Amino acid sequence: MTARLASLLALGLLLSACCGTPENSAPLVKQKSDQGKLELTLVTTPQPPTRGLDSAVLTVTDPSGKPVAGLTVGLTPYMPAMGHGGSVQPTVTDKGNGVYDITNLYLYMPGEWQLIFQFSGPVTDSATLAITVD
């Protein structure tokens, strides 16, 4: 094969390794909400999250696995070791079928962060998801 073809193949492998869609990724966090009403699955981009502006997809089901759509989702990033939050309010968009897109997730320091979720609407509950930023 030609060198050009080989480099294209290498590029393709690189792209597929670095930029898999969230749907194809194993979750970073999977846990129940505080009152156990919801099952939460978080996939971040990049995953694991890196310092800076990240995004994520939160998938929400009830305990039987049925998607929970139509929630109002409040999200506060917080760095417990240092007692501060983020300077940017993340945006949460209901994509339907229990899928919530999170953008503007600005995690500007490496270390342990908490994503503190407040759910209201069809279900009221809360959850704190611990993540580590590289």
Ligand SMILES: [Cu+2]
């Ligand atoms: Cu900090």
